[in-house]
Amino acid sequence: MIPLLHSELLKLRTIRTFLWLALVTALLTAITAASVAASEDSIQSASDDRAVAQIAGTAIVIALISGIIVMAGESTHGTITQTLLVTPIRERVLIAKSLVAALLGLVLAVIAEALVLGITVPGAGLDAHNARYALLGVLIAAPLAGVLGAGFGAIVGSQGAAIGISLVWLLIGENVMPVISHEGAKYVPGRVFAALASGDRHGSELIVGMGAGAVAAAIWTAAFAAAGVLTLLGRDV
Amino acid sequence: MRRVIEVVDLRKRFRKTTAVDGLSFRVREGRITGFLGPNGAGKTTTLRILLGLVHPTSGRATIDGRRYRDLDDPSGRVGAVLEATNYHPKRSGRNHLRMLAAAAGIGTARVDELIDFVGLANVSRRRVGGYSLGMRQRLSVAGALLGDPELLVLDEPANGLDPEGIRWLRDFLRAVAGQGKTIFISSHVLAEVQQLADEVVIIHHGRLVAHESVEDLRARAAGGTRVRSPDAARLREALARGGIEASGDGDRLLTPAPSERVGEIAAANSIVLHELTAESSTLEEAFLELTAEGGIE
Numbered sequence: 001m002i003p004l005l006h007s008e009l010l011k012l013r014t015i016r017t018f019l020w021l022a023l024v025t026a027l028l029t030a031i032t033a034a035s036v037a038a039s040e041d042s043i044q045s046a047s048d049d050r051a052v053a054q055i056a057g058t059a060i061v062i063a064l065i066s067g068i069i070v071m072a073g074e075s076t077h078g079t080i081t082q083t084l085l086v087t088p089i090r091e092r093v094l095i096a097k098s099l100v101a102a103l104l105g106l107v108l109a110v111i112a113e114a115l116v117l118g119i120t121v122p123g124a125g126l127d128a129h130n131a132r133y134a135l136l137g138v139l140i141a142a143p144l145a146g147v148l149g150a151g152f153g154a155i156v157g158s159q160g161a162a163i164g165i166s167l168v169w170l171l172i173g174e175n176v177m178p179v180i181s182h183e184g185a186k187y188v189p190g191r192v193f194a195a196l197a198s199g200d201r202h203g204s205e206l207i208v209g210m211g212a213g214a215v216a217a218a219i220w221t222a223a224f225a226a227a228g229v230l231t232l233l234g235r236d237v
Numbered sequence: 238m239r240r241v242i243e244v245v246d247l248r249k250r251f252r253k254t255t256a257v258d259g260l261s262f263r264v265r266e267g268r269i270t271g272f273l274g275p276n277g278a279g280k281t282t283t284l285r286i287l288l289g290l291v292h293p294t295s296g297r298a299t300i301d302g303r304r305y306r307d308l309d310d311p312s313g314r315v316g317a318v319l320e321a322t323n324y325h326p327k328r329s330g331r332n333h334l335r336m337l338a339a340a341a342g343i344g345t346a347r348v349d350e351l352i353d354f355v356g357l358a359n360v361s362r363r364r365v366g367g368y369s370l371g372m373r374q375r376l377s378v379a380g381a382l383l384g385d386p387e388l389l390v391l392d393e394p395a396n397g398l399d400p401e402g403i404r405w406l407r408d409f410l411r412a413v414a415g416q417g418k419t420i421f422i423s424s425h426v427l428a429e430v431q432q433l434a435d436e437v438v439i440i441h442h443g444r445l446v447a448h449e450s451v452e453d454l455r456a457r458a459a460g461g462t463r464v465r466s467p468d469a470a471r472l473r474e475a476l477a478r479g480g481i482e483a484s485g486d487g488d489r490l491l492t493p494a495p496s497e498r499v500g501e502i503a504a505a506n507s508i509v510l511h512e513l514t515a516e517s518s519t520l521e522e523a524f525l526e527l528t529a530e531g532g533i534e
Contacts, residue, residue, distance in 0.1 A: 007340035014332040015325060078323025079333075081290060082380060085317055086340045088289045088306035237290040 004087055004096040008070070017069060018104065022111060025062045029055055029112040030119065037123025046130040050199040052120050053131035056112035056138045057197045061170070063105030063142040065163055067149020070101045071228070072159040081237055090232045094154055098147045098225055105146030109139050134199025137210055141196045141217060148189070148221045154228030157235065192216035239266040241388055241419045242287065247296035249282050249443075256282040258443035259296070264421050269414050271434035271451075272423040275528050279443035280423045281320055284392050288317055300388065312341035312384030318377045320392040320423075326366030330357055330376050333365060338383050351379040356405070370397030378409070389413060391422040395429060407433065431520035441528045454523045462496040465489050465512035466503070475506040491516075 012018050032055045036042050043049060071094070074080040087093050113135050120126040128135070149166075156162035170190045177185035185191065186208045195203060195213025203209035208216065242264035249257040257279040264270045274280050285291040287298040289305035300308060300315060308314050324333055334348040352361045355375040365373065374397055381389060395403050403426070410433055414420060424430050430437065431451055439447040439454075447454060466472045469488045476483045476492060479502050483492040488511070492499060496515040503510050 003342040004340050007336050010332070010336045010339050014329070014336065015327045017327075073325075077325045079325055081319060081323070082337060083340070084290060085288060085315075086312050086337050088308070088311055090306075234292070236292060237285070 001092065001096060004092060005099060007086075008096050008100040012070075012100065012104065017073070018066060021062050021066050021069075022108060025059050025108045026111055026115060028058045029115045032058070033116050033119040034123070037119050039124070043120075043124050043126060046127070049127045049130035050134040052124065052126050053113075053116060053134035053199060054138070054197055055120075056109065056116045056135065057141070057194070059105070059108040059112040059138060059142045060145045060193055060197060063101070063108050064145040064149040064152075064166060066104045066108070067098075067101035067146040067151075068153040068156075068162045068166065069149075069159055070097050070104070070146075071150040071153030072157060072162045073153075075153075075157045076159040084237055091229050094150065094225070094229050094232055098150045101146035101150040102143035103146075105142035105144070106139065109142035112142075113138060131199065133201065133210060134197060137197040137199055137214075140214060141193050144196075144217050144221045145193060148224045151221070151224030151226070151228030154232045155224070157231075187216050189217075189220045192220060240264070241266045242298070242300055242421060243302065244283065244287070244298045245296055247283065247286060247298055248294045249279075249286060249291065250294045256443055257286070257293075260440060260443060260445055261296075262438045262445055262448050264419065264438075266419050267417050268435045269410070269420040269422065269433050271430035271437040272421060272440075273425075273427065273430065273437055273524055274423075274440040274446075276425075278440045278528075280440065281392055282443075283440070284317075284319070284390060284421075284423060288315070288319075288390065310341075310384065312337075312343070312386065314384075314386055315388045315390060316381030316384065316386040317390045318374070318381045318392060318394050320396060324365040324368075324373065324376070327364055329362050330365050330368065330372075331361040333376065334379055334383065337380050341384055343383050347383060348379075351382055354382070355379045371399055371402040374398055374402065375405075378406075386418075388419045389421070391420065391424075393424055394422065395424060395426045403429070427519070427521040427524055437520070439524060439527055446527045451520055454527075455520060461491060461493045461516040462499045463489070463491055463512065463514045463516055464499055464503075464510060466508055466510050468508050471506065472503060472508045472510075475502050475508065 036052055043052060074083055083093060084090060117128060121128060152166065153159065153162050156165065174188050174190045177188050191207050192213045195207040196210060196217050198207060198210060201210050207213065240263045245261050247257050247260045260283060272280055282291060286293045287300065287305065305311060331348065331352060334351065335345055338345065338348050352358055355378055357372060357375055360368065360372060374394060395406055398406060407429060410420060422430065434451055436450045437454060465488050467488055469490055473483045473490060476499065481492050481494045483490040485491050496513055500513050
């Protein structure tokens with residue numbers, strides 16, 4: 001597994017896509033955090049501290065996209081053939097890619113949180129102690145999103161289609177779900193990841209508490225990873 | 238001689254299309270075996286099944302008696318160059334090889350050695366998106382050789398190569414064959430296969446049409462004798478008495494019998510011959526004859 005991980009990390013380092021994704025994460029986070037710092041009295045309570053810390057949650061969405069690219073990018077560019085010739089045990093390939101996607105998610109989360117703290121603690125008086133659960137949630141959610149993205153990328157097999165479907169689901173699908181089932185909508189993937197990153201242990205009308213969110217996010221991640229392995233095993237390349 | 242590749246009753250259906258239909262053959266160790274067939278005959282599908290990229294509907298294709306995914310060290314056992322191999326256009330050729338080498342636990346020194354060997358040293362740090370088709374084929378060959386494998390599986394390796402590239406490929410394959418390695422090569426450049434291969438497997442519509450040595454195949458496809466004699470009418474009668482049909486006009490006859498038999502009959506009947514030529518055939522002619530509907534028996 002170590003050589004395979006080494007190879008996957010080389011793939012990340014030898015193209016600029018992931019550098020651009022890190023820059024996008026940093027830029028979006030920095031702009032939002034700077035706008036908070038520029039507003040007067042933007043932080044009034046512990047709840048505000050958590051809300052500001054959630055700006056780092058941008059890393060979760062980018063981690064999802066990164067995970068998709070790590071896996072489906074190989075199918076899109078056709079390099080999956082050579083990857084599977086060197087490592088024909090396909091489940092090992094997906095495990096290695098999932099681990100790398102998780103690491104990437106963690107790096108993105110750390111970058112985002114460093115920027116949020118670096119800008120809003122001095123600029124807006126963010127209380128890091130009050131925000132600690134939200135920050136912890138993002139650190140857990142982003143790697144999980146990376147793994148989920150890798151699994152989803154394996155299922156769809158096309159980088160563009162997988163990213164498109166994910167964004168349409170997050171922007172439209174999840175907002176339609178409450179019409180079908182208000183309580184059930186709390187457990188759709190986007191909302192459980194939001195719950196995990198909320199730092200709120202009790203939840204709200206829209207999302208479950210952080211603990212339940214963590215469990216549900218882990219279950220969704222495991223389900224997508226397992227479905228990804230099964231799809232990859234059965235696919236003709 | 239050990240059987241390296243074994244394909245047994247292999248079938249593959251893609252929805253309504255049968256790509257491979259009960260195909261069976263074996264490739265022996267240390268031989269160069271050509272894998273021939275018209276476009277759509279099922280060559281690439283067969284090779285992809287052999288390499289674990291495509292799942293067979295039934296039957297099996299094994300290397301050393303094992304499925305590709307069950308090989309202990311796939312890169313060290315098999316090197317594959319597949320048709321239309323793709324690359325990430327933004328990654329350099331060297332980094333592409335480094336990435337494959339890393340997964341196989343092979344060091345960067347081997348990568349640089351192969352870059353020199355395939356003649357890409359000057360462009361190895363350039364993005365593959367700017368490579369010509371020939372450069373990409375050379376890069377594929379380098380990738381296949383990373384683990385110094387004993388078996389090479391090549392799918393149309395001459396595609397996109399210019400004459401210099403084809404000469405390079407021919408020299409390379411001869412050198413590899415000289416080391417006693419096994420080569421299984423699919424190609425539509427039949428003249429190249431004729432020069433290189435010890436034997437050929439020919440398929441058509443996913444089924445085996447022929448599996449024999451190049452020489453036997455050429456002889457079988459040709460088989461006949463061209464003969465010229467000032468006493469052609471008497472020769473024709475003598476051949477007919479021997480159960481051999483002959484056609485032709487004037488002093489020229491053509492018979493399906495081997496030249497030795499025709500010569501013996503002429504000598505026995507004291508018939509003067511001005512020409513006795515065994516009809517030879519190229520691999521291309523044999524191939525076309527075999528893959529024509531209702532080809533030679």
